Amino acid sequence: MPIARPEPKDARVIAHVDMDCFYVQVEQRKNPELRGLPAAVVQYNSWKGGGLIAVSYEARKFGVKRSMRGDEAKKVCPNIQLIQVPVARGKADLNLYRSAGSEVVSILATKGRCERASIDEVYLDLTDAAKSMLLEAPPEVLEAIDEEALKSHILGVTNDITDREGNVREWLCRSDADHEDKLLACGAIIIAQLRTKVLEETKFTCSAGIAHNKMLAKQASAMHKPAQQTVVPSSSVKDLLASLPVKKMKQLGGKLGSSLQIDLGVKTVGDLLHFTEVKLQECYGINTGTWLWNIARGINGEEVEDRLLPKSHGCGKTFPGPQALKTTASVENWLNQLCEELSERIQSDLDQNKRLVHRLTLHAKAFKANDLDSHKKFPSKSCPLRYGTAKLQEDAMKLFVSGLREFLGSQNIGWGITSLSVTASKLSDIPHGTSIVRFLQDKNPSTSLAGSKVFMEEIVPLHPADQNGKRNEVASEEIGVNNDTLVQDKALCRRRSWTNTSKDKAKCTILNFFQGSNSYSCMTKETLDGSIQDHSPFSSSVLTGNQQYSGVNKIEQQGAPAEAKNDTSTHPNQTGQRIDTWTFNVEDIDPSVIDELPLEIQREVRGWLQPPKRANTSKRGSSIIGSSSSPWTTKQALNHFFKDYAPLSSFGNQRYSGANKIEQQGGPAEANNDTGSHPDLAGQKFDTRTFDIEDIDPFIIDPLEIQRDVQGWVLPPKCAASIESSNSSSCTTKEALNDFFQDHAPLSSSGSQNYSGINKIEQGGPAEANNDTGTHPNQSRQKFDTWTFNVEDIDPSIIDELPLEIQREVQGWLQPHKRANTSKRGSSIVHYFSSAKKS
DNA sequence: ACGGCTGCGACG
DNA sequence: TCGTCGCAG
Numbered sequence: 001m002p003i004a005r006p007e008p009k010d011a012r013v014i015a016h017v018d019m020d021c022f023y024v025q026v027e028q029r030k031n032p033e034l035r036g037l038p039a040a041v042v043q044y045n046s047w048k049g050g051g052l053i054a055v056s057y058e059a060r061k062f063g064v065k066r067s068m069r070g071d072e073a074k075k076v077c078p079n080i081q082l083i084q085v086p087v088a089r090g091k092a093d094l095n096l097y098r099s100a101g102s103e104v105v106s107i108l109a110t111k112g113r114c115e116r117a118s119i120d121e122v123y124l125d126l127t128d129a130a131k132s133m134l135l136e137a138p139p140e141v142l143e144a145i146d147e148e149a150l151k152s153h154i155l156g157v158t159n160d161i162t163d164r165e166g167n168v169r170e171w172l173c174r175s176d177a178d179h180e181d182k183l184l185a186c187g188a189i190i191i192a193q194l195r196t197k198v199l200e201e202t203k204f205t206c207s208a209g210i211a212h213n214k215m216l217a218k219q220a221s222a223m224h225k226p227a228q229q230t231v232v233p234s235s236s237v238k239d240l241l242a243s244l245p246v247k248k249m250k251q252l253g254g255k256l257g258s259s260l261q262i263d264l265g266v267k268t269v270g271d272l273l274h275f276t277e278v279k280l281q282e283c284y285g286i287n288t289g290t291w292l293w294n295i296a297r298g299i300n301g302e303e304v305e306d307r308l309l310p311k312s313h314g315c316g317k318t319f320p321g322p323q324a325l326k327t328t329a330s331v332e333n334w335l336n337q338l339c340e341e342l343s344e345r346i347q348s349d350l351d352q353n354k355r356l357v358h359r360l361t362l363h364a365k366a367f368k369a370n371d372l373d374s375h376k377k378f379p380s381k382s383c384p385l386r387y388g389t390a391k392l393q394e395d396a397m398k399l400f401v402s403g404l405r406e407f408l409g410s411q412n413i414g415w416g417i418t419s420l421s422v423t424a425s426k427l428s429d430i431p432h433g434t435s436i437v438r439f440l441q442d443k444n445p446s447t448s449l450a451g452s453k454v455f456m457e458e459i460v461p462l463h464p465a466d467q468n469g470k471r472n473e474v475a476s477e478e479i480g481v482n483n484d485t486l487v488q489d490k491a492l493c494r495r496r497s498w499t500n501t502s503k504d505k506a507k508c509t510i511l512n513f514f515q516g517s518n519s520y521s522c523m524t525k526e527t528l529d530g531s532i533q534d535h536s537p538f539s540s541s542v543l544t545g546n547q548q549y550s551g552v553n554k555i556e557q558q559g560a561p562a563e564a565k566n567d568t569s570t571h572p573n574q575t576g577q578r579i580d581t582w583t584f585n586v587e588d589i590d591p592s593v594i595d596e597l598p599l600e601i602q603r604e605v606r607g608w609l610q611p612p613k614r615a616n617t618s619k620r621g622s623s624i625i626g627s628s629s630s631p632w633t634t635k636q637a638l639n640h641f642f643k644d645y646a647p648l649s650s651f652g653n654q655r656y657s658g659a660n661k662i663e664q665q666g667g668p669a670e671a672n673n674d675t676g677s678h679p680d681l682a683g684q685k686f687d688t689r690t691f692d693i694e695d696i697d698p699f700i701i702d703p704l705e706i707q708r709d710v711q712g713w714v715l716p717p718k719c720a721a722s723i724e725s726s727n728s729s730s731c732t733t734k735e736a737l738n739d740f741f742q743d744h745a746p747l748s749s750s751g752s753q754n755y756s757g758i759n760k761i762e763q764g765g766p767a768e769a770n771n772d773t774g775t776h777p778n779q780s781r782q783k784f785d786t787w788t789f790n791v792e793d794i795d796p797s798i799i800d801e802l803p804l805e806i807q808r809e810v811q812g813w814l815q816p817h818k819r820a821n822t823s824k825r826g827s828s829i830v831h832y833f834s835s836a837k838k839s
Numbered sequence: 840a841c842g843g844c845t846g847c848g849a850c851g
Numbered sequence: 852t853c854g855t856c857g858c859a860g
Contacts, residue, residue: 001857018860043843051842053860067842085843092844118846118860166856248842314845321840361854362852421844528854827849 001251004290005211005301007755009179012235013130013187014123014304016217017108017195017208019101020226022120025056026100027083029203039081042070043092049074052084057226089337094119095345105308109188115305123214124314125304130186139185140175149192152210153224156236181233184210188231195229215300216240218250237298242270247297256284260292274294307351309427315341315361316421324367324416328404331417332397335816338422346387346424356428360385360392362399366407369414377405378417385424396422519587597835696783 018026023041028034038059042050049070070082086093108114129512149172150165157171171177172185187210195206209220211232220230235445247257249269260266264275264283272280272297281289294300317340325331345359361382368376380400386392400420407413445587452770602655616753 003849045842054842067844094844121860251858254859310846312846318841318843320842324840377855382853416840419843423846509843 001288001291002302003609004294005303006294007299007301008128011183011212013183013210014212014214014217015126015187015191015210016117016209016214016221017104017122017124017206018221018225019053019104019120019206021056022101022204023085023097024056024083025204026097028056029100030096031083034081034083037081038064038077039080039083039829040070041083041085043069043087045082045084048072049082050084089341091315091337091341093341096372100202100204104198104204104206104348107201108194109195109308111305113467115307116309120333122215123304125189126190126210127183129190130183133186133190134182139167139173139189142173144191145172146192146196148196148229149189151228152188152192153228153231154188155220155223155232155240157233168498169518170530178234178726180212181235182232184212184233188229188444191229194228208259213300214304215250215295216298219244219248234298238270240295241298242268244269245270256288269296300632303694309349309355311427312423312425313342313345313349313357314421314423315339315345316419318365318419319419324418325420326414326416328401331400331420334420335400335422336393337397338420339396340389342422342424343387343389343392346385349427350430354430355427356430357385357424358428359424360395360399361423361425362396362403363419363421363423364400365419366404366415366417368408368411368492369416371411371413376407379403385426392422396822401586431540458708469828486520498791557707574604 024034024039027041028039036058038055038061039056040059041054042052044050047069049072052064052066052068052070052073055064055066055073059073059077059080062080064073064077064080064513071082073082074427087095097119103115104120105114105122108122108124111124111126111129115123117123150168152168153159154170154171157167160167171181172188174181174185177185191208191210194207199205205227207221207225207227208229209215209223209232210229212221212234216232216237220232221787223230238816246252246260246269249257251257252260252269252735260272266272272292274291276295277288277293280292283289284292317338318335319325319334325334349355349357361380363380364378366378379401383395383399386395404415458505523770
């Protein structure tokens, strides 16, 4: 439920714009012969003609509805044109529609604050534009009113059939109207013009609602479709809500709406007027109660957010019924497909919108073979997102394995996965106007000039096969080498002129050792595969090259050798700990890997496994570290910097997750990093507990351009200038730098090209246009060319580094955000909460 | 065993 | 915070 807010004192003008059967329109624009015909967009044609996801208005006249199957639609409308949704990598590909939606947004965003509510819906706050119009050119003095505006529907205005437009004109131009109605009239005219412009420039029609708040605008936009607009004067609100069935109200289409009907006997939104706010709060909690009380009166203070771009990117697929995935190999195959798409989308977002994504989450739905009514759900898992297709795939698989183990617990039974999805979230803008951004842009292959290429290849030389434009996947799988990691580490060695101390040699040995093994070889011991035959459409032998997956099926019992080893080598203190931001389970650590290491290395690794010191007795070397609440400390940034060069964590192996955890306790992170870095960086320099700012080896700061920024925050006195120069950032320079090096983000577009060939399935046709993450160049303009500053986006850790007077000012901006009270929830309504209680 | 694929927001 | 759930289209 949205947070209940009162309406602001001054009336607003809010519009909701909704594209008409959008996917169909997109397809009709692509193929104009389809215009005017009954048509629908379907996905997955094979089963009962596919599922309809959009239906043209011509087809709706025949009774065709969304959620019909293609076959049903044919029955009621034999002439219907069924258009298949584009498919890529074995799943629906919505990029075509995303980019079409962005075209529309870029037009609609020109007249006021704009919130992209979905792929085909937008909210606009036209208050300022309407006020301006009222001052400068009010409708009453206009000699001609926009044609489209005259076609508006004005709720509550009796529509004389003989002269409908005359009535509308009269309402729009009334000089004796309320100020609020005049504002709405201006809003209607603005929207009419915008809709006309959208049609001219995109060939798409849309419908719109104009009202004083989002809720009413949303209701109105659906009242007259397609290609029409509806105005909701305040005087019409009561009647509108009195006849509006509760379930038709946004947010009330689900369980809450049902509870209102069943438990309170409410049929229409207006019926809610009979309940006191306290009563509604008793039933549904403070916030929801107030929200309900408000909407019964047409009150809805929700703001139109200033957001043109999505807040997350997700890719998913369902595997219903017999299609359920039953082997880790098939899961891996599909995760690879999904991650490929995700990688493209986040790379596009970076290229086009200068946004970085910070978190990767895996969701799945699963069942157990012989445990049908166990309601246990497959847990979602997340981790820091590393750019690059191969890394996404690796991490997604790690997350899956972790989730699967938790899902299965100790049960030794078959399982099936009925849906999989990977989501990239926690987006941040890259600060612009700094050397960082220039650096990113310069190094970005899609925008760079030839001159920057040298440096790029220094860091990530292309795989030999990639340089020929193609990659021999079988060969690379046969040797079982993670090329991605290998080349990067070698490159790092070269770039850093790294000297081979004996310690380094040891790490190199580890590196070589692991690089010679298969990614999931640990599962030879403990296969997670279920016992049911899987029907993956892919050839697992080619795609995974991992024989461990193809055959065996049963998970081993608890107490199997792996677990026993686990007991001996896992330190008790690790139990139950959550380390880093990986949401692995402790059980996922498999220290048995140590036994497989050369003895020399074993000794070293066991050294890392020493019990962590409880107390944090380390001295703190700088104000940066002193700001303990900071999401990013310098040492974290530096650790992050090196994260990818850590050979252990670079492998998808579940057993290496143990190393990940240990890292955080002061162990292998440094040691691993040491592999590819200056020897001075080994040891406690980057220990998560002991770290002195002075101990940063300037040697690591590289290249020169970036040095200035880094030194800006490494050395407090110099930082202010750097920070100030990124005044419109919602991501600090530090974070951007950090993220960049976390995965050579800008380079990864070349990286993803290089590796996108892996496991790629031939689709039998040219790849669909998928170059768009839902953005349009125009959308960036507002975001990056104007001076916007979100207070809440300031990284608190930078404050300590600023001059005192600036510190004070910034602290002032950072007052805690006010938030409507949502304190306590309680309920006496059994129906509404019963399902929640069960789960 | 079927509506698939997204995306947002609140809650604990 | 992360993970879960609800809701929407």
